[in-house]
Amino acid sequence: MRPTLRLTGLAPVRMAVWAVVAADVALLAWVLITSLKSTREVFDHPWRLPMPPTPDNYLTALEVGNFGRAAVNSAVVGVLSSLLAVAVAAPAAYALTRTTNRAGRPLTLLFALGTGVPTQVILLPIFLMLSSLELTSTLTGLTLAYVGTAMPFTVFLLTGFFRSLPGELEEAAALDGAGVWRTFLRIVVPVARPGLVTVFVLQLIVSWNETMLALVLMQDDEKETLPVALIGFAQQQQYTGTNWGGMFAGVCVVVLPMVVLFAWVGRRVTEGMTLGMGK
Amino acid sequence: MALAPEPRPGPAGRARQRAFVPMAAPALALLTVFVLGPACYAVWISLQQTAGYGESRFVGLRNYARLLGDPVFHTALLNTLKLLVIGGGVTFVTGFALTMVLREMRGRLVARNILFFPNIVSALVPAIVAGFLFNPDGLVNTVLRSVFGVSDPPKWLAVDNTFTLILIVAIWAAVGYYTTIIMAAVDRIPAYFYEDCALLGATSWQRLRHVTIPLSWDVFSVCALLWTISSIKVFELVLVFGGGTAGTPPSSTWTVALYSYAATYGGSGSPPELGMTAASALVSLLIAAAVVLLLRRALDREAVRF
Numbered sequence: 001m002r003p004t005l006r007l008t009g010l011a012p013v014r015m016a017v018w019a020v021v022a023a024d025v026a027l028l029a030w031v032l033i034t035s036l037k038s039t040r041e042v043f044d045h046p047w048r049l050p051m052p053p054t055p056d057n058y059l060t061a062l063e064v065g066n067f068g069r070a071a072v073n074s075a076v077v078g079v080l081s082s083l084l085a086v087a088v089a090a091p092a093a094y095a096l097t098r099t100t101n102r103a104g105r106p107l108t109l110l111f112a113l114g115t116g117v118p119t120q121v122i123l124l125p126i127f128l129m130l131s132s133l134e135l136t137s138t139l140t141g142l143t144l145a146y147v148g149t150a151m152p153f154t155v156f157l158l159t160g161f162f163r164s165l166p167g168e169l170e171e172a173a174a175l176d177g178a179g180v181w182r183t184f185l186r187i188v189v190p191v192a193r194p195g196l197v198t199v200f201v202l203q204l205i206v207s208w209n210e211t212m213l214a215l216v217l218m219q220d221d222e223k224e225t226l227p228v229a230l231i232g233f234a235q236q237q238q239y240t241g242t243n244w245g246g247m248f249a250g251v252c253v254v255v256l257p258m259v260v261l262f263a264w265v266g267r268r269v270t271e272g273m274t275l276g277m278g279k
Numbered sequence: 280m281a282l283a284p285e286p287r288p289g290p291a292g293r294a295r296q297r298a299f300v301p302m303a304a305p306a307l308a309l310l311t312v313f314v315l316g317p318a319c320y321a322v323w324i325s326l327q328q329t330a331g332y333g334e335s336r337f338v339g340l341r342n343y344a345r346l347l348g349d350p351v352f353h354t355a356l357l358n359t360l361k362l363l364v365i366g367g368g369v370t371f372v373t374g375f376a377l378t379m380v381l382r383e384m385r386g387r388l389v390a391r392n393i394l395f396f397p398n399i400v401s402a403l404v405p406a407i408v409a410g411f412l413f414n415p416d417g418l419v420n421t422v423l424r425s426v427f428g429v430s431d432p433p434k435w436l437a438v439d440n441t442f443t444l445i446l447i448v449a450i451w452a453a454v455g456y457y458t459t460i461i462m463a464a465v466d467r468i469p470a471y472f473y474e475d476c477a478l479l480g481a482t483s484w485q486r487l488r489h490v491t492i493p494l495s496w497d498v499f500s501v502c503a504l505l506w507t508i509s510s511i512k513v514f515e516l517v518l519v520f521g522g523g524t525a526g527t528p529p530s531s532t533w534t535v536a537l538y539s540y541a542a543t544y545g546g547s548g549s550p551p552e553l554g555m556t557a558a559s560a561l562v563s564l565l566i567a568a569a570v571v572l573l574l575r576r577a578l579d580r581e582a583v584r585f
Contacts, residue, residue, distance in 0.1 A: 013380050021393045028396075031408060046418060092306030099299045107307065114314045116567060118512045120539040120560040124324055124553055125317030128331075148313025151306050180298035209401035211515040212536075216544065227515065230403050234519050235526075244411055251404050258399045266392055269399065270459050 031255070035248035042244045057249035061233070065246065066221055067253045070229035074208055075257075077139055077225060081146035082203040085154050086196055088147065093158030094184055098167070108159055114152030119212045122149070127216050137220040145217060146207045153206075154199050157272070161195035162188075198272035201265055205258065226254050318564075325557035330550040331543070342558035351530045352559060355538040358442055359563065362449060362513055362534065363570065367506040370450050374457035374502070378465055379487075381458070391462065394455035402516040405448050409520060410436070413444065441532045445520055449513060457502055464498035465491060500578040507570045511563045512536055535563040 034042055036053040062068040096108045126145055127136065135141030169191065173183040189196070211227040218224045224232070233250050237243055262269060325342055329335030346352045377394070381387040397405065412418045413435035423429040435444060468491065476486045514536040517528060527533075527541045542555035 013376075014384055017377065017380055017384070017390060021390045024393050024396065027408065034411075043416070046421060088305045088309060091302040092304075095299050095302035098295065099303075101296060101299050104299075107303065110315070111306075111310060114310055116508050116564075116571070117314055117318050118508070118536065118560065118564060118567070120512070120514070120536045120556070121321050121564050122314060122317035123539070123560070124543065124556055125320040126313060128320075129312075129317070145313065148309045151310045152314060155306055155310075174294070180294050180302075184302070205399045209399075209403075211401065211403065211518075212540065216540075227401055227403055230401075230407070231515075231519055234403075234407060242410070247407060248411075251407060255400050255404055259396075262392075262396065262399050266395075270392065270395055271463075273398075273456065273459065 028255075028259075031248050031251055035245060035252045037245055039243055039245050057243075057245040058253075060243065060246040061249040061253060064236070065233040065250050066224065066229050067226070067233075067250050069222065070224050070226045071253055073139060073223060074225040077143050077146065078204050078207040081143045081150065081207050082200050084143070084147045085150035085203050086200045089151060089154035089158055089199070090189070090192070090196055091184060093155045094162050094188060096155070097159050097162040098170070108155075111152050111155040111159070115156055117152070119149070123212060123216055126213065130217060136217050137223050139223060142214060142217055142223075142225070145213055146210065149213070150203050150206070154203060157199050157202070158195065161192065161199075165191060194268070195272075197265075198268045201261065201269055202272055205261070205269070208258065209254075230254055321557040321561060324553055325561055327554045329553045331553050335553075338554065342552075342554045343562070345555065346559055346562060351533065352535075352538055354531055355533040355535045355559075356562075356566075358533060359511060359513070359535045359566075361442070361446060363507060363510045363566075366446055366449055366453075366510060367503070370453045370457055370506065371499075371502055373450070373454050374461050377454065377458045378461045379491075381462065382465070391455065391458060395459055396455065397452040398456045402452065402513075403519055405452060406516045406518070406520045409444060409448055438529050438531050441520060441529070445516055445532060448520075449510075449516060452516075453506070453509075457506070460498060460502055460505075461495065464495040468494045496578075496580055500574065503574045503578060504571055507567050507574065511567045514540065535559055535566075539563070 033050060034046075035057050036055075037045075037050040038054055038056065041048070041050060096104050096111075126149075130136050130141045130145065133141075135144065165188070169187050170183050173187050174180075178186070209227060210225075211231070214225045214228050215231065218228055221232075230250050233247065237247065326337060326339060327335045328338045328342070377391075381391055384390065410417070413420075415434065415436075417435075419435065420432040423432040434440065472490045472494070473486065476490060481489070511534075513534050517532055517534055517537050518540075520528060520532065527537070527545050533541070539556045539560040542559060543551040543553055545551075
């Protein structure tokens with residue numbers, strides 16, 4: 001409580017905030033409930049709970065929408081690329097924050113600048129490059145693309161994080177004769193674990209939801225990720241009339257893992273996203 | 280802010296120097312191969328006329344000239360600027376207001392986390408759900424008809440309205456993120472400033488004007504920077520807004536990112552134009568860079584130390 005900060009006359013505003021919060025929760029609940037209804041029920045009884053709840057929509061999403069395959073692909077590419085991104089970015093960010101090399105500062109800036117390059121600029125060159133290596137429509141190619149495009153963001157976040165760690169332990173380890181790599185792996189990584197996990201989770205969220213690269217690189221249904229499957233499913237229904245139950249089942253497959261992740265490590269995510277901003 | 284250790288001669292320092300290259304090189308190589316190199320190569324592609332197969336022709340700046348004359352690109356540019364300026368302004372003001380309100384609310388973290396939630400969900404999801412809510416027989420109109428007795432509810436998804444809805448959804452999705460950032464900055468302001476205010480009998484407006492805003496000023500420019508970068512990327516929200524169309528959505532809703540995508544992957548029978556994709560994407564990057572420079576000038580004040 002900060003009684004000294006109290007503004008007056010905020011009760012209606014507070015109500016409005018809670019109304020928006022409640023609407024957000026209601027919307028999520030709605031999507032979840034609708035995904036368990038039959039197509040008829042969706043429109044005939046929009047307010048009712050599903051009676052009885054049916055898994056049909058999920059079966060449709062799995063069979064027609066290819067969501068099962070896509071979920072596996074998304075999980076594999078997401079976890080693998082995020083792990084690799086952190087494994088590559090962490091030593092680099094550490095070296096950049098602790099180096100006495102004159103190149104350290106401009107290189108750090110280069111990574112920061114990279115965060116400003118939008119996907120649409122690098123989309124074609126990445127496609128042409130992976131295509132010449134015959135890596136388009138492969139999970140390897142997409143994973144590589146995600147690891148590469150993750151570099152600016154992960155290195156940038158981790159430099160902010162390493163800068164906030166005190167250097168004394170490392171100094172002590174260096175005086176004891178431990179090499180730089182040994183110091184990094186044995187001393188720095190354990191201390192920096194919360195930061196590394198945060199960056200991993202953030203990157204996992206980014207790659208799970210990434211659409212533009214996936215849409216262009218993955219032309220094969222067998223290799224598509226969830227956002228591509230969701231778009232494909234939405235577009236199919238242009239002709240058949242929208243099957244909202246099936247659609248919302250697909251939406252749930254995309255959203256629910258993120259809900260679980262957020263419920264589990266949400267504080268870390270929000271803190272991580274504000275890490276190294278300001279001071 | 281802790282500074283990097285001072286240069287120290289001696290074996291530890293030298294070992295650290297030697298390790299610098301192997302530690303930083305892989306990340307730097309990936310940055311070069313997947314971000315910086317492609318960005319440079321995009322400049323080259325933007326000077327070509329090519330469909331990706333067959334022969335390509337060097338056309339100089341002709342793709343950029345075509346963009347200048349293309350009404351569809353004008354609309355896309357205008358939409359992106361609307362997102363950048365209107366969307367950014369509303370998001371920021373709302374985020375700041377929410378910070379002020381949430382600060383003294385019970386359950387502030389719960390509220391903030393729920394408002395933050397859209398940020399970890401693909402923008403495809405609100406785009407699709409909007410179709411369910413706003414289509415002619417959708418939920419919103421059902422409510423308007425049955426509860427409020429509106430006989431002729433608005434056509435929410437009519438082409439003229441779609442972009443406004445997109446703008447609103449984009450703001451709704453982003454507000455939680457900016458609230459979180461601003462809140463983190465405002466929370467760092469030590470309480471004794473406010474205690475002083477109370478002693479001096481300052482009004483709440485004076486507190487805001489002379490303490491809260493100046494002391495969280497540097498995070499405002501960070502927010503502006505982040506918004507600029509993210510607003511030129513808005514893509515999936517537009518691609519399937521309202522439930523998805525085969526191919527691309529109506530061009531009145533396009534952003535520059537969608538224009539770039541559609542120039543090559545539009546699939547409307549016309550041959551892919553890689554040069555136009557690259558040129559339009561680079562224009563969006565240039566605009567973002569120009570806005571960032573302008574904002575830096577406009578927002579650059581001596582940060583208040585505390």
